[in-house]
Amino acid sequence: MSVTDLPPTVPVGGPSLPQERRLVSRIPGPRSEELLARKAAAVAAGVGHTVPIEAVAAGGGVVVDADGNSLIDLGSGIAVTTVGNAHPAVVAAVQAQVAQFTHTCFMISPYDAYVSVAEALNRLTPGDHAKKSALFNSGAEAVENAVKIARKYTGRSAVVAFDHAYHGRTNLTMALTAKSMPYKSGFGPFASEVYRAPVSYPFRDGLTGPEAARRAISLIEKQVGADNLAAVIIEPIQGEGGFIVPADGFLPAIVDWCRANDVVFIADEVQSGFGRTGAMFASELFGIVPDLVTTAKGIAAGLPLAAVTGRAEIMDASHAGGLGGTYGGNPIACAAALAAIDAFEHEGFVDRANDLGRILVDRLTALQSADPRIGEVRGRGAMVAAEFVDPATGEPDAALTAAVAKACIAEGVIVLTCGTYGNVIRFLPPLSIGDELLHEGLDVVAAALAAA
Ligand code: PLZ
Numbered sequence: 001m002s003v004t005d006l007p008p009t010v011p012v013g014g015p016s017l018p019q020e021r022r023l024v025s026r027i028p029g030p031r032s033e034e035l036l037a038r039k040a041a042a043v044a045a046g047v048g049h050t051v052p053i054e055a056v057a058a059g060g061g062v063v064v065d066a067d068g069n070s071l072i073d074l075g076s077g078i079a080v081t082t083v084g085n086a087h088p089a090v091v092a093a094v095q096a097q098v099a100q101f102t103h104t105c106f107m108i109s110p111y112d113a114y115v116s117v118a119e120a121l122n123r124l125t126p127g128d129h130a131k132k133s134a135l136f137n138s139g140a141e142a143v144e145n146a147v148k149i150a151r152k153y154t155g156r157s158a159v160v161a162f163d164h165a166y167h168g169r170t171n172l173t174m175a176l177t178a179k180s181m182p183y184k185s186g187f188g189p190f191a192s193e194v195y196r197a198p199v200s201y202p203f204r205d206g207l208t209g210p211e212a213a214r215r216a217i218s219l220i221e222k223q224v225g226a227d228n229l230a231a232v233i234i235e236p237i238q239g240e241g242g243f244i245v246p247a248d249g250f251l252p253a254i255v256d257w258c259r260a261n262d263v264v265f266i267a268d269e270v271q272s273g274f275g276r277t278g279a280m281f282a283s284e285l286f287g288i289v290p291d292l293v294t295t296a297k298g299i300a301a302g303l304p305l306a307a308v309t310g311r312a313e314i315m316d317a318s319h320a321g322g323l324g325g326t327y328g329g330n331p332i333a334c335a336a337a338l339a340a341i342d343a344f345e346h347e348g349f350v351d352r353a354n355d356l357g358r359i360l361v362d363r364l365t366a367l368q369s370a371d372p373r374i375g376e377v378r379g380r381g382a383m384v385a386a387e388f389v390d391p392a393t394g395e396p397d398a399a400l401t402a403a404v405a406k407a408c409i410a411e412g413v414i415v416l417t418c419g420t421y422g423n424v425i426r427f428l429p430p431l432s433i434g435d436e437l438l439h440e441g442l443d444v445v446a447a448a449l450a451a452a
Contacts, residue, residue: 104331118133132310144173145323160195161177165238198215203387209251212246243418252287267282357384373397373449404425
């Protein structure tokens with residue numbers, strides 16, 4: 001069905017959608033319930049959903065459902081629609097490309113959009129060294145390939161990931177991911193030669209960055225050995241694990257150790273990249289230059305695209321034909337990415353992430369000062385979270401977190417939870433949301449917390 005075939009009651013998405021929270025039924029309303037019943041009958045039970053609606057349109061700062069409810073979007077489809085849903089330039093670029101050609105397979109007949117995305121990534125990722133890129137379909141696939149590339153370059157096999165890490169749902173990326181339930185439980189055996197080190201989690205470990213780095217490096221040296229180690233992979237700000245911002249000095253010390261030991265340092269910026277944190281890449285906030293960077297999500301405003309970008313000599317170590325995939329760097333996804341990247345560079349979105357971040361941190365910190373159940377407010381730019389605890393013990397309070405998130409959704413505000421202990425509400429608004437709508441969303445969060 002094309003947009004023009006939709007019944008007149010279904011609004012067209014994009015920034016022209018009325019920017020309002022509007023509840024015309026309970027959530028889920030009757031039409032959404034119908035779809036959810038069909039989903040339960042037709043879609044594998046393992047594929048869950050957080051917000052019980054049938055989405056029909058989205059744009060600016062709202063998602064509209066089939067019953068006519070308009071929900072404030074504080075999730076961006078997990079940090080994907082960073083420049084906004086159905087951004088007009090992205091829509092135009094996709095429409096033009098889809099009418100031109102949909103696929104040739106870049107490994108068969110190369111085309112401009114792929115090369116242009118690679119050039120943009122080589123230019124935008126941290127560091128001014130010679131870089132190259134390869135494109136894929138999903139964040140997990142980018143991570144898999146970053147590990148392949150690092151192994152080929154170093155001739156070593158071990159990989160170190162960290163506590164609270166999330167890197168994907170494929171076999172190798174499940175092995176790299178820390179949390180068993182729901183990501184890994186029952187899905188093993190997992191890929192071998194993956195080792196786990198402790199991260200810097202200032203709220204829970206109380207260590208300085210250098211102390212936390214020494215702890216991790218000592219474990220790596222004793223339990224893995226630098227000579228066996230191809231790569232260390234880390235999210236500069238951990239996403240699914242709880243929006244954990246490492247203490248100052250932690251990441252630079254790990255990077256320095258990797259350099260000194262010829263270990264490839266991979267920054268997984270799938271969630272933190274592309275303007276989300278108020279810098280183009282979160283690595284910049286910590287003054288680090290990764291050897292390889294994985295990107296996805298925000299890169300193409302909702303079209304499936306991912307990339308590995310890094311030092312030319314590392315990227316070129318793989319033999320011709322060793323990297324690729326049928327759809328990797330699909331021309332429609334690349335066209336969307338070029339439009340989204342242009343929007344990042346010319347529409348002030350990176351500054352906007354910092355403006356939204358200030359509102360989020362101010363409002364949440366004010367709530368925290370009156371409510372000891374908020375243990376910590378943390379994040380950078382428009383990647384901000386609140387961690388909920390039992391004030392008496394400091395223990396994680398997952399039940400409170402789930403209750404607040406559920407109440408927000410029932411009131412028409414999309415919030416997502418995260419965290420190893422399930423006790424974090426994360427805020428990832430599209431950078432196209434207006435201040436007023438963000439404030440209204442946070443009013444609903446405050447009310448939900450007060451009532452919980
Ligand atoms: N690396 C840092 O955040 C995806 C996962 C949602 P894919 N995070 C959202 C879910 O429950 O499946 C992610 C990430 C980081 C890698 C990935 C994986 O990216 O595009 O989902 O494969």
